[in-house]
Amino acid sequence: MLVLPSLLNGWRRTPVSGIERELDLARLAILITNLPLLYGVICVHIIVTAYSFSSVAPRALVYGLPLAFILFALFRAVHFMRLRQSIPVDGRVAHDMLRIVQFIAVGFGTLGTAWMVELYLYGDSALRSQLVFSVVITNMICSYILGQLPRVALTLAGISMPGFLLLLVLTGGPEAPVIAINLGLVGLFLAYIVMVSARDFERMVAAKLHAVELAEENRLLANTDSLTGLPNRREFFERLECAIREEGAKGGQEMGGQEMGGLVMGVIDLDGFKPINDLYGHAIGDCVLRECAARLEIFSSGATTIARLGGDEFAIFMRGAFEEADVLRFGEQVCAALRAPLRFADIHAGVSASIGFARYPQDAMDGHHLYERADYALYFGKQNHRGAAVLFSSEHESKMLLNARIEQALRKADFEQELTIRFQPLVHVATQRIVAFEALARWASPEIGDVNPDDFIPVAESGELIHAITRTALRKALRVARSWPRDIKLSFNISIRDLVSQRALTQIMALIAGSGFDPARLDIEVTETALVADFERAAAAIAQLKTMGVNISLDDFGAGHSSLAYIHRLPLDMIKIDRSFVQEMHVNSIARDIVRSMIGLCANLNLDCVTEGVETQEQFDLLRGFGCTFVQGFLFGRPVPEDEVPGVIEQYRSACGGKALSA
Template sequence: MPLVFSLHAGAGCGASSPCAERDCARLAALVRQMPLIALAIAGNALTLAAISLYSAPLALTVSAPLALAGLCACLVIAWRRLIRKPIVEAEARRILRRVKLAAAPLAFLYIAWAMALYMHAGPGQAEALVYSLALTGMFTIFALAQLPKAALLVGGMSLPGFAWLLITGGDASAILAGVNIFVVVLALFMSVNGSSREFDDLVAARACAAQFAEDNRRIANTDSLTGLANRRAFFAQMSREIARSEQVFMGIVDLDGFKPVNDLYGHALGDKVLCECAGRLRQFETEGVSVARLGGDEFGVVVNARMTPSEILAFGARICAALKAPVRIAGAEASISCSIGFARFPQDASDAEQLYERADFALYHGKQHHRGEAVLFTAEHETKMRLKARIEQCLRRANLEEEIRLEFQPLFDAADQSIVSFEALARWTSPELGSVSPSQFVPIAERSETIHTLTRTVLRKALRAAKNWPETVGVSLNLSVRDLLSPIALSQIIVIIETSGVDPARIDIEVTETSLLTDFEGAQAALTTLKRLGVKISLDDFGTGYSSLAYVHRLPLDKIKIDRSFVQEMQGNGVARDIIKSMIALIGSLNLHCVTEGVETSEQFDLLRKFGCNVVQGFLFSRPIPQDEVVRFIADAGGGRPYAASA
């Protein structure tokens, strides 16, 4: 017969303190014992009445036992109702108090009735009355062990009196029986008192265990740094909301600019920045909105509300605005922002894991195209996501040695327009998908181990091609940060370079600025290892990331490549011209070569040369050319003809 408060150590009755736990546990034990006590008392009453039926008046042998039996029946019914009723802490305390207060008068009335029967009993009947009453009294004391005061009242008012009657009766056997009852009652009192203390200790231990379990549950579901719910709690909450709601939004928040702040100012201040951001996110927690830290600088938002796409994007914009405000901690000011990807249930996915994949895709798309804004997953994203998954599967199955071909785009000296080197560009033709753009398959490869195979394939092919070029012409290729951070992949790259037969001084390894921030220390060590081989190191896409001198001066760089986006805006835009002029001057002050890509017009080239750019690359000079045409292209360039757009 289940009882809420007895099964959960007081939790069901709202217990919140050790005393409350004890009261609830005592009441639970009493609820189980009370029907048995009532049954024993009713049975004893009928037994006493039967023993005295012919010696005592009918009022004592019939009316009183029936009334007592009826009272016991009512007691059983009342307590059975109590079993089914949720009990709060205050009510449990009241019930126990009533039991203690009622124990004394009820015991007094019962003993008074038994004494009246004893007065009318013959010698044999008297002994039977005493023994029957003694057994019932002992059972009652034992059954009330969790209420020692009530047990002492019942036992103290019943058994000692009858024991004294036996002792003063004069009969030797009766005296011994009375003494035995005294001894047994004393032992029972001591046992009840000890059992009560052990019961209290057990309840306290159970309460501690419950509190320990609750603490463990809280720790297991709480981020130790920010105090927000953690990833585990986030997905559990999301699953619950999906199960009971018609529409739920999941948002993935990623901080933009946190990594350089963390590296520049140290992890201690970085942790404070995360706590500050968590505090700002917590301000958005209302009924239906909860936030969590998923790990690193990524947070999650659950929104259980019927919102339109424009409303959820407006909500995301408010979050972005709150996190964009400067963070001032310990005299330092950190400027960060955030991007958010949202996905909806049930429109976009049917469970929490799928919803996370789509919210993460929306976030990734937002960081690529709408950095610092909120993006909602759409049907167009679903199409791109499925295509991405198909490309990834085909890429994993691909024979890259056969399916990858290379094109090479030349880089020219800005002073005399002679060929400096060629950048190797991978082109993939899949038997299943046909020609796949590098902008599609390279990012997918970089997010998996496939990038290692792709890098080795491109490196081998590029170096085999470079062996047929003049010694004055170099070859450059991009290296993924995953390759840099993998000791096995890095050692394989070194072996390919050392066994290629190409002078390492002709090899230029390009790495992007933003990729290095994944693990700057690890990337720095890997680049230093490559630098010892004699290869050149270039920082690609400079200006599109954080462009922090705190990083640039610590890297073993030879060149910095200014991203094409600055060149495209330079013509007709005075601010853009000033920016690129300053960047070229900065690179020169670091004693590094400046490479500018994306040059498409003579006006752009003239300005870049005027600003002091060393090397240029772009369609003005040449588009990427197939591998088998590079040798002829180099031979034609030997005539010293300047290259124009028609070249």
């Protein structure tokens, strides 16, 4: 009986670990299934025992107590049969129910044992032997059914079997000790089986729980960005599609005016992250990404999901009805949060962000197309409103459809026939003589007609089509330039796609080497945005080109980010100042100061300087006063076909007084 206090104490504590909760739930699930059978066995045992002793024991012992036991057993059996329909899943509830089961089992077993001991005293040797064997068999069945609660099973066996075996020895015949020893050994073996079975059961549940935990851990790893802890691309789009399905199930929503219903998705791209990563290393770059993720998480809520799609690109979607102004205002808040200065030890850095938004169901009906439109709004924003929020519009939709037509036409294009080259002069400021022509590709599609380079070049760069365009344009430009005077150079722009592709770069170098054109007369222009996109690979490609003797120019200087971080690391010969500054010089003193500073920087670095987009005499006079070396723009000539180049050269050479010619 000393087992009982230990048993009771063992069940007083509340489960605190996952394995304990899982064990309790697993034990309860099995017991709910098996306990009705246990109570049925007990009822049969009580009925048989009462009937056997009905002729020798008092009526209260064979009718009154057995009836109470049977009614209680049936009540409990029905209770557990009903529980099969709704098995508890809460660990605390399971723990409490198991406590009740063990208390009832111990109490019921104690009372039942006392009742059978009382009956034993009224029986003869045959009835006593029958009762002992009945008790032993019933204990075996109970121990098996209660095997998931080994302490309860062993406690019940400890309450009944030792006492009956002792009674058997004391009151039985000469063979009783042998029978008692045999039954005792069977009981001990059964106890061992119960303990082993319980241990194996616990190990099985623990292994199952471990497998579930591993599966959950793998799920989290598969759906979480390891650097920032945010949901990753896969998890984001799964949640997005789920949200879209839920919104679609609600049916159409009434939207008046500019009110936006359903769901809004945004794609966020950091502006200026690449230079920080290149300048300070990946460790600081990772710190920047984690800090930006932490700032974005401020905006996360039950209706708003933030994720990292990869690199320095994040995404967001918001559920609910919003007005257009609300979405743009929210986007500005996100941009402002990301613009705040970043400090890591003694390093001060700064990034900004551009955001493109698209709406469900106004702009797209599924996650894939919604992302495409948000991404296009982001691209448009980075080109025209960098550092701000842009909402996808019908104009963007038209532009996307045009891009799709252009892409299809490019894939079928015969560039040798459809691609032509125009040449625009670069003029020396002091002498106003032509020093070079920039080659500009023009495409006339049989399906679409004349396509603006600003339209087809980005589409070609989005895939691998740009390589064929570059090769064809360069080959044609080199062929034309061979006939020019030797003091006039050719300027040619190479895409970032060509720079970072070793195969494309090798083909370009082979074209130059086999063209018969002096590489020293060739200026290869590389845009600043190309360097920002992949500086290391671009720098390696520039170094390869430089070995051929070509000149390297940095195009669109000032239009990108952190140009100064690259200039001193590259073998540059010339810098071309972006036209956007020149066009504002006559009305914006800041633009004038910027241009003057950039021209001075080029002079200090012993680099030639070309200012693009010169269209008026006023602009030219300002640039000449700033000390600019070369200029390019409509004031000095529009792009012309190859057969007009000799005439333009002769016109400039025969010009009198050194004045600039009108376009």
